[in-house]
Amino acid sequence: MLHQLILILMGPIFWVQGKYVRKSIPYLEEAEGPRHGRCGQGKKPLRVLLIGDSAAAGVGAKCQSQALSGQLTSTLGKQFRVEWQLIAKTGNTTKQVLQSALLHPKQMYDVVVISAGVNDVTKPTSATKWIQHQQTLTNTLRSHFSCQHIILNEIPPMEVFPSLPHPLRWYLGSKAKAFNRKLAKWVDTQPDCELVNIGGPLDVVHMAVDGFHPGPQIYQQWGRAVAKLIEARWSSHR
Structure with a gap:
């Protein structure tokens, strides 16, 4: 409710700043390279689906091996056949993201990793409505992919994004925190869901040149954090 009120009061300023940001931020392509594959020499098989937005697509990294998909699968490959x-x-x-999932053929995955939220924060979407979308997405993933483990990611601290001017930066950062609080509270009620914490403050030096997306070092940190959750749950899983 608070963020909706702020949006009404400061909407014209945010509109002008948003228009400036869209023109000033350099456009970065999604990371090159394969979007599916097999890797690893471990004894246990593991089927992993990554689904989401530009961060999932690896924007800010040159190739998928440097992006979340490559960092995650190379780490998991030490213990699993991925x-x-x-x-x-x-x-x-x-x-x-939900629509993309429904367009994908039904098949079985053990783990699904979701990256979604930044683009919701930049829209006039409330935290309550966003959680409803997250719930619908996770329920769909369960039925469509028969997954047993769903990993959701916190929205990054947008209040430190260098590409965003104030007060837009403050507003989006505050809204992202509100989204994350509701997400954490809901995830705690879902036994098959976990919320990844990359750990430590976001080092803007390691962000992509657009000041909005992760760079390779952040993707590496992120991939390892997700892998740690997967390994903890699946190392002893038969």
Whole structure:
């Protein structure tokens, strides 16, 4: 409610600043390279689906090996035989991620990793409505992919994004925190879901040149954090 009120009061300023940001931020392509594959020499098979937005697609990294998909699967490959698939597109909101999932053929995955939220924060979407979208998405993933483990990612601290001017930066950062609080509270009620914490403050030096997306070092940190959750749950899983 608070953020909706602020949006009404400061909407014209945010509109002008948003228009400036869209023109000033350099456009970065999604990371090159395969979006599915097999890797690893471990004894246990593991099927992993990554789904989401530009961060899932690896914007800010030159190739998928430097992006989340490559960092995650290379880490998991030390312990598992990983079969993986990436479904991601720049600009995707949570509702669009859901649509992408439904367009993908039904098949079984053990783990699904979701990256979605930044594009919802930049839209006039409330935290309550966003959680409803997240719930619909996770329920769809359960039924469509028979997954047993769903990993959701916190929205990054947008209040430190160098590409965003104030007060827009403050507003989006505050809204992202509100989204994350509701997400954490909901995830705690879902036994098959976990919320990844990359750990430590975001080092803007390691962000991509657009000041909005992760760079390779952040993707590495992120991939290892996700892998740690997967390994903890699946190392002893038969």
